[in-house]
Amino acid sequence: PTDLPWWTNAVVYQIYPRSFADSNGDGIGDLGGIRQHLDHLVHLGVDVVWLSPIYRSPQVDNGYDISDYQSIDPLFGTLDEYDALLAECHARGLKLIMDLVVNHTSDQHAWFVESRSSLDNPKRDWYLWRDPVDRSGVAGLDPADAARREPNLWNSVFSGPGWQLDETTGQYYLHIFAREQPDLNWANAEMRDAVYSMMTWWLDRGVDGFRMDVINTIAKIERDLVGESRGYVMGPQVHEYLHEMHERVFAGRDAQLITVGETPGATVDDAVAFTAQDRGELDMVFQFEHVGLDHGPRTKFDNIPLALPALKASLARWQEGLADRGWNSLYFGNHDQPRSVSRFGDDGAFRYESATALAGILHLHRGTPYVYQGDEIGMTNAGYRSLSDYRDLESLNWAADELATGRPLDDVLDSLAFRSRDNARTPVQWSAGPGVGFTTGVPWLAPPASASTVNVQADLAAGSRSIVEFYRRLIALRHSSAVVRQGRFELLEPSHPALWAFTRTLDTSRLLAMANLSGAALPLDGLSLARAQDPGADHPVLLGNYAPTVAAESLRPWEFRVLALD
Ligand code: TEU
């Protein structure tokens, strides 16, 4: 028996609808395609499905630019189809959560159309409008910055200035993402009320919670909005807003719901403040420390090598930091990150072994694991070598800026082939063939060549080398083990360059998880975990990615094992 909420024992599966399954042959995934594959999710054993946005949207940022929150974009289907999908999920014991994107709307949203229409429109203050600034007299600025008239010197995450001049009123509006994604003004209570009533509308429809897009950027600091501020800083009001949201929207049904906030840049202390249950804010957050370790100093597109000890230490820091208060999400991949088997594993000779080793290690940490569509079959980076294959505005805008500086195309393509968000957005490979079982039409984004051998059909026929089967057993282990769910985490051999090993302890029960994240055999003698295993005893192996799994004195390349010590 435990007083931990249900989602501490749950596994979430992220669907990026545009790339999951297409049921009408237009080459874009849709709700019909999802309904056709729900049994795949049931087979995996996941508990919750998170849908990336499917609301009406001009699709500038693939649906993260919403023009009507209470609708379904015709690309994906209708509200009736949505209700059918929700009912079918619930009938299968799956919960369904939606992606809440309320740091910004689309510039086509009725709220923004009204807000921009005049200085005294009632919704003017629902967005962040500020007058131009003349900084020609400001010392210490380079000529380019001194000439800028934007209210402050923030840049957009998607390149260019973070402000757009609106000719009609002569003011700038803030957009930390694309200019088609104007930031909402959370200081405005009327705007907040409209968001809360929209959220309640979805919960009343039966939705089981939300993933909240960049929810820690909703609180801007007024003094930073004008003047020489160069970097965004999270305003402390964010906790006030999230607590108000909790009271106004979640209270009374909080126990059945799951909420996860995406909080780029959040520290462990921020995450405790967001997720400690007595705070009444969020259940958990997506933090970005581990997925920032291989970013260069200038931009994420400057890929730098990642040493395993740094990755191990990062996850261990978050295990320790949220051990007593708060709760961790556990993820390596999503629709914004490179494919984890290409980034952290070996997507060539040891694709099966490394995909399963990474999943085993991640899922045996303390927290709620998130499986990103396609990772359950070890899908790999697309690695396109032609700019015309890319679709993501973040990638295309960055590449254009880089090429404009004279950087060689091949060099830019090297960066994109590893880091572009399109790498994780290629259609789920259900089978071989031109439409990879995703569509009977032309996929909106080109599947990589690997699809001919990397696909669900081939994986399910792979017997002891099926990645889906490994995930199924891993998820079953989580569901059955109180130690996995709540055991205390302790990292072993932190500085070892290839070994990732840790224990989980609950009362007198202990598990030992270990993986060899290298392509060479790894002898275990002399290492702390060998001592932890009471050499004499023969510890049962609960799960391993090599068959037959034996508690040997060494780990084979990319081998993962978890043992029950007591
Ligand atoms: O991403 C927020 C975020 O962290 C971005 O900075 C994103 O990770 C980018 O790739 C970093 O370089 C969320 C969504 O997940 C993303 O798909 C959207 O594009 C973005 O917000 C705007 O809604």
Ligand code: CA
């Ligand atoms: Ca379609």
